Amino acid sequence: MTPPLAALPVEAPAAFLGVDQSATGRLWRDRLDARGAALALAIAQRHQLPEMLARVLAGRGVDIEAVPDFLDPTLRKLLPDPFSVTQMEVAAKRLADAVVRNEKVAIFGDYDVDGATSSALLAWHLRLCGLDPLIHIPDRIFEGYGPNVEAVRTLAGKGATLLVTVDCGSVSFEPFAEAKRLGMDIVVIDHHQCGDELPVVDALVNPNRPDDLSGLGHLAAVGLVLVTLVAVNRELRGRGFWTGMRPEPDLLGQLHHVALGTVADVAPLVGLNRAFVAKGLIAMRRRDHIGHTALMDVARLNGPPEAWHLGFLLGPRINAGGRIGRADLGVRLLLEADVSEAARIAAELDRLNLERRAIEQDAEAQAEAEAMAALGLEDKGAVIVTAAAGWHPGVVGLVAARLKEKFARPAFAIALEPGGIGTGSGRSISGVDLGKAVRQAVHDGLLIKGGGHAMAAGVTLRKERLGEFRAFIESALANEVARARHINEILIDGAISARAATPEFVTMLNRAAPFGTGNPEPVVALPSHQLAYVDEVGQSHVRARFRAGDGAMVNAIAFRAVGQKLGKALTENRGQPLHVAGSLTIDRYQGNERVQMRIVDVAVPDMGPAMIR
Numbered sequence: 001m002t003p004p005l006a007a008l009p010v011e012a013p014a015a016f017l018g019v020d021q022s023a024t025g026r027l028w029r030d031r032l033d034a035r036g037a038a039l040a041l042a043i044a045q046r047h048q049l050p051e052m053l054a055r056v057l058a059g060r061g062v063d064i065e066a067v068p069d070f071l072d073p074t075l076r077k078l079l080p081d082p083f084s085v086t087q088m089e090v091a092a093k094r095l096a097d098a099v100v101r102n103e104k105v106a107i108f109g110d111y112d113v114d115g116a117t118s119s120a121l122l123a124w125h126l127r128l129c130g131l132d133p134l135i136h137i138p139d140r141i142f143e144g145y146g147p148n149v150e151a152v153r154t155l156a157g158k159g160a161t162l163l164v165t166v167d168c169g170s171v172s173f174e175p176f177a178e179a180k181r182l183g184m185d186i187v188v189i190d191h192h193q194c195g196d197e198l199p200v201v202d203a204l205v206n207p208n209r210p211d212d213l214s215g216l217g218h219l220a221a222v223g224l225v226l227v228t229l230v231a232v233n234r235e236l237r238g239r240g241f242w243t244g245m246r247p248e249p250d251l252l253g254q255l256h257h258v259a260l261g262t263v264a265d266v267a268p269l270v271g272l273n274r275a276f277v278a279k280g281l282i283a284m285r286r287r288d289h290i291g292h293t294a295l296m297d298v299a300r301l302n303g304p305p306e307a308w309h310l311g312f313l314l315g316p317r318i319n320a321g322g323r324i325g326r327a328d329l330g331v332r333l334l335l336e337a338d339v340s341e342a343a344r345i346a347a348e349l350d351r352l353n354l355e356r357r358a359i360e361q362d363a364e365a366q367a368e369a370e371a372m373a374a375l376g377l378e379d380k381g382a383v384i385v386t387a388a389a390g391w392h393p394g395v396v397g398l399v400a401a402r403l404k405e406k407f408a409r410p411a412f413a414i415a416l417e418p419g420g421i422g423t424g425s426g427r428s429i430s431g432v433d434l435g436k437a438v439r440q441a442v443h444d445g446l447l448i449k450g451g452g453h454a455m456a457a458g459v460t461l462r463k464e465r466l467g468e469f470r471a472f473i474e475s476a477l478a479n480e481v482a483r484a485r486h487i488n489e490i491l492i493d494g495a496i497s498a499r500a501a502t503p504e505f506v507t508m509l510n511r512a513a514p515f516g517t518g519n520p521e522p523v524v525a526l527p528s529h530q531l532a533y534v535d536e537v538g539q540s541h542v543r544a545r546f547r548a549g550d551g552a553m554v555n556a557i558a559f560r561a562v563g564q565k566l567g568k569a570l571t572e573n574r575g576q577p578l579h580v581a582g583s584l585t586i587d588r589y590q591g592n593e594r595v596q597m598r599i600v601d602v603a604v605p606d607m608g609p610a611m612i613r
Helices: 034-047 051-059 064-071 088-101 113-128 149-157 173-181 221-238 251-264 271-285 290-298 307-324 329-335 339-375 393-407 434-443 463-486 503-512 565-572
Strands: 027-030 105-109 134-136 162-166 185-189 203-205 384-389 411-416 421-427 449-452 456-462 489-492 524-537 541-547 553-558 577-589 592-603
Touching: 034 051, 034 064, 051 503, 064 503, 088 162, 088 185, 088 203, 088 221, 105 113, 105 149, 113 162, 113 221, 113 251, 113 307, 113 329, 134 149, 149 173, 162 221, 173 185, 185 221, 221 251, 221 271, 251 271, 251 307, 271 307, 290 307, 290 329, 290 339, 307 329, 307 339, 307 393, 329 339, 339 384, 339 393, 339 411, 384 393, 384 463, 393 411, 393 421, 411 456, 411 463, 421 434, 421 463, 434 449, 434 456, 434 463, 456 463, 503 577, 503 592, 524 553, 524 565, 541 565, 541 592, 553 565, 553 577, 565 592
Parallel strands: 027 489, 105 134, 105 162, 162 185, 185 203, 384 411, 553 592
Antiparallel strands: 411 421, 421 456, 449 456, 524 541, 524 577, 541 553, 577 592
16 A cells, blocks of 8 residues: 555655766756655556656656646647736737738747747738738847837838737837837737836737736747637637638647747746647647758658757757848748748758857857856856857857856856947856846846846846946856755666667657656666767767676767766776666667667766665
8 A cells, every 4th residue: 555645754865876976976866755756656556657657757746636637738628718818818809900900910029949930820820811911030130139129110111000029029118119109009929027117018918927827927939829829719700700711720730830939948848838849749740841841851850859859950950040140041931831942941041050050169169268267276156157259149048058058057158249239148057047137137237138037048238347247147146056056966767777778668758758848858877887888979979888787788878078077987987887877769760769878977886786776
């Protein structure tokens, strides 16, 4: 009989496999404490699930009654009433008015993947309603983020009477004042954090505005656009707009856009987002959307797409257009109906992505050197703020992300322009709210503009205020960073041997997918496996092969590990036994399937026998 969960102690579990300090300096812990282990047992028994899958579900806080819905998330159960979002009803009615009146609608999107997919989804819908909307994606360098006065004037000059901003607009006071002066109505569909003071618009749909109680603040903009279009469809249905000759658009057929934008924007894969991505991946596997299929082809995506493919293969290519090429290439690809033209645009995005990598690597090397000099031998400093002239503004977010990964603390990378203005991006670690600190810096006059989320933010400042901003952000985040970095551990879902690492085992674990932020990929440990082979591959990766005591082997790879602690530990322990922690994937090549482990950490075992906990 399983003991009641409330009766079990809550003490922290011991170090997993006895690893209290790994090669990367981290503590390994069992993801489940005593209560979690009891919940896993109850889940396995109640729902007749394999033990490891039950452990994964329990480790992600899935209640025993919620297991069926977690394993098969459906929009029917999770899609809320759109009108629960503040001002959604006003927005839906204004969009419906534009459709009925055949108005010229202007869509203003962001230049990232979420902005591109949001713009494409809204434009697709309006076209099916009989409109021909204008689409404007701002140039990252010359226009910057969000609506600007010149673009507003241009759109008004083309006859736009309704301006709809997607993935931006919550803090666009001056551009919207100009739009109103020019006689335009404004609907904002955004998810970025904002304060109590909001711009004057006809409707501002943002579940992260202070007066919104919908609980949908985790949605990416593209998910919010879909919810908005559900409301618009309903409003037009009530007006008798849809007919046999003009059927209601099938929004569920566009979930590939929602999946791509949600994953690429690192939105948490919980609740409605989980259903969006799960069903969107199914849509992408059909390969019936011309733009997405062209993108998968140039990314050389073998096999059915998974969530990590969207974040690491497809998303960066859409982003490349906004970073160093034409900002509207991503939207054009997603709306393209001609197979040959879609292939051409996808190839251009692929080329730009290669160019972006080269530009990024140069800036990254310079930024790392500056960061190491600032931190010093004692590794002091809560936040890294690097800046230099000559960096491409389109890659500073990527550079900041690399700095955050390497130094395990929030990081900013700022490109200084000849006119004395710096444009940069910041990336944070779990538990540190970067967006809040940046908004405070704007309020205090240290930044010209800035904003974002807890995990990512953008800033624009004058070069002479750089030192003040460094001091401010260091002071503002010091305590949060200290608390977050104190918890330097890896949570392990369970231990297996190489013999158990089969495609069937990975498929079983993937029943808990899609994985990403909010639903972390399972991490398993291989106890005391011999490092039979190790070598560098590509520009910065380490390839390895591990052998169990019974001779079974499993292939593995450590991404971006060359020159890092993990890479050094691997190359220095050739032929030796190691505890290995990582995630399992199925590598598909020329029709064959084999399991590959993505290594996240290793540890040298104690001399005594290792126990599989």
